[in-house]
Amino acid sequence: MTAIAVHQFAHCITCHAWSPDHSMVAFCPNNNEVHIYKSLQDNWERVHVLQKHDQLISGIDWSVRSNRIVTASHDRNSYVWNLEGSEWVPTLVILRLNRAALCVQWSPKENKFAVGSGAKTVCICYYEQENNWWVSKLIRKRHDSSVTNVAWHPNNLLLATTSTDGKCRIFSTFIKGVDTKDSKAGTFSDSKFGELIVQLDLSFSWAFGVKWSASGNTLAYAGHNSMIYFVDEVGPSPLAQSVAFRDLPLRDILFVSERMVIGVGFDCHPMAFAADERGIWSFVRFLGEKKTASGSKYGSQFSEAFGKLYGQPRQGVGNDSVESSRLRGCVHENCINCIVPLKEPGGRGSTIKRFSTSGLDGKVVIWDLEGQDDLSQYL
Amino acid sequence: MATTCDFVEADNAEAIITRIEHKSRKIESLLKQLKPVEALKTALEGSPPNTRDERCKSxxxxxxxxxxxAIKDVDGMxxxxxxxxxxxxxxxLYRGLSTGxxxxxxxxxxxxxxxxxxxxLGCILRSLADTVNTV
Known part of the structure; x- marks a missing residue:
């Protein structure tokens, strides 16, 4: 059993993000607000409600170093929220879109953020000191449909996008005055803003949930046809692998190491995919197939030892009739649409042992890969 | 991959028909040899022509x-x-079900x-999402 905490925060959650120290969680309860909960002793208390958007919030990202929240909404705008005293102060970012914003992510250096939208456009936003203003620069006429997800390469320059036209694309987002030429972008450092580096045509249906591995060497994204795609050596001649699986499609994915990916989606169970010694990716198994301690209200600081204590007895139980217990004993009871890493505060390593998922059932679930013998070989 | 264009010219359609006839003869001979699974493989292979031409499709x-x-023993297949x-x-199979x-x-x-x-269910989703093979 790998789910160590289950929190029923709302009826439905569209997206969530954690504060840098993981003591607070921000999520959108399927409306125009962001709720921030803080863990106080044993329970979670609502400490802030961010109200500024007019419509459903589709993306939240909380920057680690600068402690800023960025939100994107169907009202076609973004806000950057700064904590001043005890208040979150919003700054409007006019994205210049004519359709809903669908996803948002801070760049690794946190000096830019990217917004994907239903206007077949990606916005790269950066702060202009002299005007005290976030400027939105658009990458237009490159997508044939809505941009469902964006992912920053660790070099802070390359941005990968997935779209409902089925393609995954990689762009350069070099902005003069914000980025410097000497950054470790290698061969891509000379590319201009908005330049299409590569377009991957692996999927013929909607594409979702693009992510880079921590090193930036591998890219993965999911197709709405129950496929997941892994791309190595992103560049002029990418090496691609397609993995078909037998269950419902994925909505979002997460690299927990260079060799393992967790996928979440319509199946309500996170799936683990891993690469063997030859680099061939395949489906390994579901996470949390057995019945869980649902409704338990443990904080995110929940000690690992306690997690093990809870985990091991149950691991022995559910060997009988996997299929039926899989359906009844779900941790999530509806589509999971968001997976977020919980990096250990001091941890410099690139492997992620903990992550959280949220979905249409309104739960935020924290997962731990500790003590999973069959999976630890890929970490 | 979707390299073939969406609409085929008449002679292209003729070429496809010839290919299908060839496939048909092969299947008949396999069925005569009582190899229904081999026949089915042959039928599924040689990817269905990516064409909108109804004549080719039918x-x-x-x-x-x-x-x-011709498949009698489904488990054996x-x-x-x-x-x-x-x-x-x-x-x-969905094409078959649509015939009524x-x-x-x-x-x-x-x-x-x-x-x-x-x-x-992944298989059903892939068959629904497949836009390359027109059946």
Whole structure:
């Protein structure tokens, strides 16, 4: 059993993000607000409600170093929220879109953020000191449909996008005055803003949930046809692998190491995919197939030892009739649409042992890969 | 991959028809040798022409239908049919179900049940999302 905490925060959650120290969680309860909960002793208390958007919030990202929240909404705008005293102060970012914003992510250096939208456009936003203003620069006429997800390469320059036209694309987002030429972008450092580096045509249906591995060497994204795609050596001649699986499609994915990916989606169970010694990716198994301690209200600081204590007895139980217990004993009871890493505060390593998922059932679930013998070989 | 253009010219259609006729003869001879699974493989192979030409599509369907109806032992078929055929087989099963013809639907439902057991819902999704193979 790998789910160590289950929190029923709302009826439905569209997206969530954690504060840098993981003591607070921000999520959108399927409306125009962001709720921030803080863990106080044993329970979670609502400490802030961010109200500024007019419509459903589709993306939240909380920057680690600068402690800023960025939100994107169907009202076609973004806000950057700064904590001043005890208040979150919003700054409007006019994205210049004519359709809903669908996803948002801070760049690794946190000096830019990217917004994907239903206007077949990606916005790269950066702060202009002299005007005290976030400027939105658009990458237009490159997508044939809505941009469902964006992912920053660790070099802070390359941005990968997935779209409902089925393609995954990689762009350069070099902005003069914000980025410097000497950054470790290698061969891509000379590319201009908005330049299409590569377009991957692996999927013929909607594409979702693009992510880079921590090193930036591998890219993965999911197709709405129950496929997941892994791309190595992103560049002029990418090496691609397609993995078909037998269950419902994925909505979002997460690299927990260079060799393992967790996928979440319509199946309500996170799936683990891993690469063997030859680099061939395949489906390994579901996470949390057995019945869980649902409704338990443990904080995110929940000690690992306690997690093990809870985990091991149950691991022995559910060997009988996997299929039926899989359906009844779900941790999530509806589509999971968001997976977020919980990096250990001091941890410099690139492997992620903990992550959280949220979905249409309104739960935020924290997962731990500790003590999973069959999976630890890929970490 | 979708390299063939969406609409084919008349002579291209003729070439496809010739290919289907060739496939049909091969299937007939395999069926005569009592190799229904081999016949089905042949039918599913040689990817269905990516064409909007109704004549090609129905000619191809007749051939696949012939092989599909010849399957008597569904479990036996799956033991020798490789998983790479599952997605395209599923797509043909839905084509069969859309005919509304009683014996065809019976056969397709019988195979569909076993195929879903083996290949899961993902297979159905892939067959629905597949825009390359027109059946």
């Amino acid at each position: 000619a191809n369907w007749i051939v696949v239908h012939r092989a599909l109806m 799956f033991s020798s049919l490789d998983p790479e055929y599952y997605d395209i087989l599923m797509k043909y 013809d009683r014996p065809t639907c019976d056969q397709c439902l019988r195979i569909h049940e076993k195929l879903t057991e083996r290949a899961g």
